[in-house]
Amino acid sequence: MMPQFLVVMIKELKEALRDKRTLNIMLMMVFMYPGLVGFMLHNQIEKATKTERTGIDIVMIGAAQAPNLVGYLRQKSVNITERDAMSEADIGKLLGEKKMAAVLKLGDKFGEYYGELRPAPMELWFDSAVEKQSQRRELEAMLRDYGNGIASARLLAHGVSPATLSPFALQRYDTADSLTRSNTRIGFFLGMFFVPVCIFGLAAAIDSTAGERERRSLEVLISQPMRAIDLVAGKWLAAAALAAIGLICELSVAHAVLKYLPLEEIGISWRVDLPTLALVIVAAMPLCLMVGALQVAMAMNSRTFKEAQATAGIVTFIPMLPVLIVPALELNTQNWMYAVPLLSNQTMFQALATGQSLGVLPYVLACALPLLLAAAAVAFAARRMGSEKYVLGV
Known part of the structure; x- marks a missing residue:
């Protein structure tokens, strides 16, 4: 029962x-x-692979002053749209359309300062409210790496080893x-x-x-x-x-x-x-x-x-x-x-x-x-x- x-x-x-x-x-x-x-x-997953598939879309003002930089960025899957001078209002309006990750503006004296081994003026405009912050950070990392490469070449040209600026060689190993x-x-x-x-x-x-x-x-x-x-x-x-x-x-x-x-x-x-x-x-x-x-x-x-x-x-x-x-x-x-x-x-x-x-x-x-x-x-x-x-x- x-x-x-x-x-x-x-x-x-x-x-x-x-x-x-x-x-x-x-x-x-x-x-x-x-x-x-x-x-x-x-x-x-979509955000992680989107950049690899489609690249980073930016507008570059004054790109003619830095052809090597333009070539370097394009090799890194950065889609560059060259523009002439733009006002702050125009830049803000462009970023508000949420199509571009950033606007990279080279100063009028970029080429002159670069040739004189002085810090060349460069401006990065972006909209933090737009969901493209990961692409903007990738772009900043590319610019930083490009700048480090130029600095190393200049030191070598003056007979100074770039290793002088790096007293430590830190290597990271993740065991997980x-x-x-x-x-x-x-x-x-x-x-x-x-x-x-x-x-x-x-x-x-x-x-x-x-x-x-x-x-x-x-x-x-x-x-x-x-x-x-x-x-x-x-x-x-x-x-x-x-x-x-x-x-x-x-x-x-x-x-x-x-x-x-x-x-x-x-x-x-x-x-x-x-x-x-x-x-x-x-x-x-x-x-x-x-x-x-x-x-x-x-x-x-x-x-x-x-x-x-x-x-x-x-x-x-x-x-x-x-x-x-x-x-x-x-x-x-x-x-x-x-x-x-x-x-x-x-x-x-x-x-x-x-x-x-x-x-x-x-x-x-x-x-x-x-x-x-x-x-x-x-x-x-x-x-x-x-x-x-x-x-x-x-």
């Missing part, structure tokens, strides 16, 4: 899956976060591989993948408790020869199952999106395999149980369906705070992070994705507090369910 709490669980799951609102919320969350992360990373760099840079996104866990089963949790209480169908259930704990456990496991199903689907979609994107273009990669992804999902099951229990307890502690909906935002928002704050503080990974619900899943996912081997302690910490909170919430909800005052709304 099937246990009573499983009968309740199956009944709640069938009702939830027949509810279009619940299905629409789940589908939206399954695709929204992976789609958002994919869109943001796609934009970064692309996998470590990638998951350090997208560590924040990894945590955001677990946020929808608080939403997947929320509608079912509220409808099966506060909703049934308002519809008076809860009285029929409580009149059956069934313990209050079995009734609460069935509703709790149904909400947790929806959260787990949604999380599995969402992480699978996110994995497919990150594997599809050419992340190598921005110096990162995504090499999380399916066994690692499965381990992350298993480690997140206590989180699903905790969220389902808290939502059921919260809804049962609300007098009306609308009150349960109003307080649902608190249950959804509070676990998000550590996920938002800790990455912003750039803290090193510590053991206490594995004890904080939701933050523990983010930290664990990031560690596993970077190839780190986790001991037993992180898994124990990640499971302990969620399971304790789930047990406490279920006990509270069972006590409420056993109260006639609650069921009858007295």
Whole structure:
């Protein structure tokens, strides 16, 4: 004979899956976060490769005074449009059209000063409100390198080695591989993948408790020869199952999106395999149980369906705070992070994705507090369910 709490669980799951609102919320969350992360990373890839494909568009005033500079910039994929003298208003109007990354203006005495080995006047005009700052910085780096090359040639012409101006020869070696760099840079996104866990089963949790209480169908259930704990456990496991199903689907979609994107273009990669992804999902099951229990307890502690909906935002928002704050503080990974619900899943996912081997302690910490909170919430909800005052709304 099937246990009573499983009968309740199956009944709640069938009702939830027949509810279009619940299905629409789940589908939206399954695709929204992976789609958002994919869109943001796609934009970064587009910006990183756009200059290489199309070059940097600039206007150069007085280009005839520096033919060598013009040739150097064009070799660096800089598209130069030569113009005669322009007023400040005309330059501002040109940059306001958002077609040019900058205007490079050579002074009237550029050639004279350059021939006299004096600093030649040069002006770089740009609009900081235009999304071409990366191209402008690349242009500045090109001008700086060109200037350093000229300075070195002048020193050699006077019998002075350019090495005199560089007392140190600093070489940089980054020992981090692309996998470590990638998951350090997208560590924040990894945590955001677990946020929808608080939403997947929320509608079912509220409808099966506060909703049934308002519809008076809860009285029929409580009149059956069934313990209050079995009734609460069935509703709790149904909400947790929806959260787990949604999380599995969402992480699978996110994995497919990150594997599809050419992340190598921005110096990162995504090499999380399916066994690692499965381990992350298993480690997140206590989180699903905790969220389902808290939502059921919260809804049962609300007098009306609308009150349960109003307080649902608190249950959804509070676990998000550590996920938002800790990455912003750039803290090193510590053991206490594995004890904080939701933050523990983010930290664990990031560690596993970077190839780190986790001991037993992180898994124990990640499971302990969620399971304790789930047990406490279920006990509270069972006590409420056993109260006639609650069921009858007295």
